[in-house]
Amino acid sequence: QTVVTQEPSFSVSPGGTVTLTCGLSSGSVSTSYYPSWYHQTPGQAPRTLIYSTNTRSSGVPDRFSGSILGNKAALTITGAQADDESDYYCVLYMGSAISLFGGGTKLTVL
Amino acid sequence: EVQLLESGGGLVQPGGSVRLSCAASGFTFSSSAVSWVRQAPGKGLEWVSTVNDVGHATFYADSVKGRFTISRDNYKNTLYLQMDSLRVEDTALYFCAKDRWDCSGGNCYRVMFDYWGQGTLVTVSS
Numbered sequence: 312q313t314v315v316t317q318e319p320s321f322s323v324s325p326g327g328t329v330t331l332t333c334g335l336s337s338g339s340v341s342t343s344y345y346p347s348w349y350h351q352t353p354g355q356a357p358r359t360l361i362y363s364t365n366t367r368s369s370g371v372p373d374r375f376s377g378s379i380l381g382n383k384a385a386l387t388i389t390g391a392q393a394d395d396e397s398d399y400y401c402v403l404y405m406g407s408a409i410s411l412f413g414g415g416t417k418l419t420v421l
Numbered sequence: 422e423v424q425l426l427e428s429g430g431g432l433v434q435p436g437g438s439v440r441l442s443c444a445a446s447g448f449t450f451s452s453s454a455v456s457w458v459r460q461a462p463g464k465g466l467e468w469v470s471t472v473n474d475v476g477h478a479t480f481y482a483d484s485v486k487g488r489f490t491i492s493r494d495n496y497k498n499t500l501y502l503q504m505d506s507l508r509v510e511d512t513a514l515y516f517c518a519k520d521r522w523d524c525s526g527g528n529c530y531r532v533m534f535d536y537w538g539q540g541t542l543v544t545v546s547s
Binding site for chain 1: 454458465466467468471478480482516521523530531532533534535537538539540
C-alpha cells in the first residue's frame, strides 16, 4: 500500500525559512504526480496553496513556493509569519481519480 | 463566490446508514467534477470519492468501496454521499470539494481541490 509521507511536525522562527517535504513510501515524487499543498487551521476547511508542483493558487502570497527537491515534493515558506502556524497537507494524484493525502505537518512559528 | 454547504451528518449506529448532501453555488456545477474528503477527529485528510461532471463516472477509496455511493443532481446543484454499513472508523468530518482537472495529450488529471465546504460531522457509535 502506497503511503505519502510528511514530517509530523516542524518549527520555524518568525521571519525564517522552512521547507516541508512530501515523499512516497516507495518510489520518487515527480511532477507527474501533480503535487498540491493545502493548509488547515483548527476548525476550518483546508485551503489550497500550491498545485501542479509549483503554481500558487489565487491570492496566495509569493512567500509560498513549491518545487521538487530530490525525490520529494517540497513546500517552502520564506519570511514565516505567526499566522502561517497551521497544518500543511500535500496531495499526490495517483491516477484513476485517486488522490492520496500525506499525514500532514504541524508547523509551529516561534 | 463559490460556496459549498454540506448537511446530513449526525449520530448513527454501527451498521446504519446516512445520506450527506452538498449544495453548490457560485460556479457551473454541471461542468465540474466534485469529491468528498473526510477527516477523522484529530487526524489527517482522506480522499473518499469523486463523481464526474455528468455523474456517469464514480470513483471510491478502497476503504469505502461497496459501502458508499456518490451521486449528483445537476438540476439541483447538489452532491450526495449515501453511506451504508457504517463502521466506527467512518467517524469523521466530511468535506465536499470542487475538483479542478486539467487534460493534456488525451489524459486528464486532478490538479487540486480548489474549493471546500466547511464539512458535516458523522459520528458512528452505539
